[in-house]
Amino acid sequence: MSTPEPDADREPSASELIGAALGGAARRAGLDPADSASTQKVVWSAIGGWRGILESVLPSLAFVVLFTIRPEPLILALGVSVGLAAVFTIVRLVQKSPPSAAIGGLVAAGAAAGLALWTGRGQDNFVPGLITNAAYGTAILVSALIGWSLIGIAVGFLMGEGTAWRRDRRKRRAFLWLGIAWGALFLARLAVQLPLYLAGEVTALGTLKLIMGLPLFAPMIAVTWLVVRALYPRAPTADVSTQA
Template identity: 35%
Template sequence: MSPETQPLPEVRPLTVLDRLGGWWGIVGTGGPQVVFAMLTNVTSLPVTAGVALAVAVVFGVIRKLRGEETAAALGGVLGVGIAAGIALWTGSASDFFLVGVVTSAAFFVPTAGSFVLGRPVTGVLWNALHGGGHPWREDRPSRRAHDLATAAAASMFGARALISGLLWWTESVAGLALARIVLGVPLTALVALVVFWAFRRTTHRLVTPARVAARSTGSSR
C-alpha cells in the first residue's frame, strides 16, 4: 500500500471532560482551594498558602507530564500563586479567593451586557471563528441558541460573583472553598454543553448548507 492510499488515523473528538483538562485538571482546579480551607484553622497563613501552592505545582507538573500544553498545565499554578500572594499581603485567609470573585464579576458584566444589547457574545465568537461574514443574528433559531448560551454563561458568572462575594464579605473560608467546587467544574461543564450546542446548531444551519452547495456546484462543472 502506497503512502498516498494509507488510511488516516482515526481522531477521537474532544469531550467536555477533555476540554476541562480531564480528571487531573478537574481535581487540580479545586484541590488547592480545599487544602487551603482545611489548613486555615490548623496552621499559620504562610504555611497554608505554601502548601496550597505546592499542591497546585504537583498537579501542574502531572498535567504537563501527561502531555498537556504548558499554558494549560501551569496556568492553575499561576492563579494559585497570585491568590496566595494576595492573602499573604492582606493577612486575610478569605482574600485567597478574591481573584475568583473579581474575575467572575469582570466576566459577568460584558456577557450579560451583550445579551441585553441583543448581541450575545457566544454568537459573536462563533461568527469570528467562521470568518465573520455569517448572518447569524437574522437566523432566528441561531439567534435563540446563542441567546440561551450567553444567558447560561452570564448566569454562571453572576452566581459565582454573588455567592462567592457574599461569602468573601463574611470571611467564610470553608464556604468559599465549597462554592469554588460546586460553582466551578460542574457548572462550567453544564454551560459548556449549552455553548457547544449553540455553536453546532449555528454551524449546521449556516455553514453546512453553504459547503454542500459549493460541492454541488463544483461537481456539476
C-alpha cells in the same frame, strides 16, 4: 469550514479580533463545532480530563481543608495550595504537554496567596476568583443584551461566518440566551460567594467555590455545544460505498 481571513487592505475589526481570540481559545479547548466529536468527549476535553479536574480542584481543596483544620499559620494552607499548582505545572513541562492551563492556575494561585499573606486574611485568597466572576459575568451578559454576544462572535469565527449570525434571527436569539445563561452562572457565583467573603466565612466560601465550579461549568458546556450543533448541523457524509 475555513476561518475567515480579514482583507489585506484593511485593519481587522474589533469583532474579528475578539472572535479570533475567543475562537482560538475554544478550539484549543476542543470546542470546535465543526468537529464531529460527541458531547461527552467535548465536555471532557473542555475540562481537561482527569488532569484538568485535579489541577482545578486540588489546590483549592487543599487550602480549604488545611485552613479548616489549622487556620494558623496561614502560610501553611497557602503554601500547600501553591505548591500543588507548581507540581502540576512542572509535570506538564516535563511531559511536554500544553502547560497553559497549569501555568494559569499557578499564576492565579500565587497571586491569590500573595494577597492573602499581605492582608493576613484567609478569605482574600478568593479575591481573584470574585473579580473574575464579576468581569466575565458582566462582559458576557452585557455583550448578549446589546446584540453582540461573545459566544456568538466566537462561534461565528469558528464556523467561518464572522458576524453573519447577527442577520439570522434564530441564531441571534440562541446566542442571546446562551449569553444570558453564561453571564448568570458567573454572576450567581459572585452573588453567593461575595457575602461569605465579606463575612469572613473562609471554609464555606471555599466549599461553595468548588461546588459552583466544575459541577456547573460542565453542564453549561454541554448545553452550549448542543445548541451550537443544532444551529450549525453538519452536512450528511456522502455514501460512496458500492454494492456488488
